[in-house]
Amino acid sequence: MLRLAEYLPYLVNRVGAHLVARYNRELRPHGVNIQVWRVLAVLREEDGMRVSRLSEVTSIDPSTLSRVLDAMQQKRLITRRRPTPGYGAVDSRMVTVHASVRGQALTYRVLPFAENYERVALQGFTRDEAATLKALLARVYDNLAAGEGAPLRG
Amino acid sequence: MLRLAEYLPYLVNRVGAHLVARYNRELRPHGVNIQVWRVLAVLREEDGMRVSRLSEVTSIDPSTLSRVLDAMQQKRLITRRRPTPGYGAVDSRMVTVHASVRGQALTYRVLPFAENYERVALQGFTRDEAATLKALLARVYDNLAAGEGAPLRG
DNA sequence: CCTATTTAATTGCAAATACAATAACTGTGT
């Protein structure tokens, strides 16, 4: 009958809340909050991503993201571009986001912290356990994304 | 070298963000947001909890929680009490939080949604897989709570 | 006993957030 200690949303949220608090706390000296870090981390893997996709991947609301990007642009961490019309099928509403050299430098400055965080989180885990946890979490996410439409009433 | 798809904080945050958005969206018709729900869910298991402990258990910042409780009190979902000095060792700074009948009724009205959410999240999971995921998440949390003090620089 | 330190909860306040509305654009059907 819904024991909190075994309730998945509770267990996830605890970890998630801790994560956000810790990232914000420790990254502040670098002038980075967790949103900024997420954007940088994503761009590191795939630069020039569109805003809408960046919003999905980072789980940041589009309106919030837009303002986060404003701030990052002002700090010269990223640039925004409208795709050059001329080649291929181009939608001139799109905006692509690109990490600047300065942004990349910051990314690498923060990376060690990000890696250490995971190391602490998974302390005492075998390689298999860590992989299992990640795979299961990915499946949960897929389930949620799939069940997006239908309401969950009683 | 930090593949996002295998980076634990990323995987947790995605699920967590989805969770918060969905709870807020679906509970709104009941006049409940995820914070209020967490308080109610915790009080359902242990009524009369102190504010500071409630803050830890719900992962809501004390200052935020204080205001959440204000709102819940105004809606007559909870009451706040200072413990009666007279019996036992009592600290008169403490405030305990108690679900009202009205609050309990709301809890039970919302419960089916909470149960369904977990059902959707764990769709296709065997009983073992679900248990494993929860156990691993609990271990992650313990690791984080333990490593609270030390900074995570490079 | 008196002062200093710590703890519990709250409040001040500036920043962050998300829903809704908007502006600019695409594409589809007729």
Added chain:
DNA sequence: ACACAGTTATTGTATTTGCAATTAAATAGG
């Protein structure tokens, strides 16, 4: 070619949030 619905990103705005400071009470040290 034109109206209309659907997208993309941004902006308007009211609420929410969390850090820092505060109030009040307990505890420690001299």
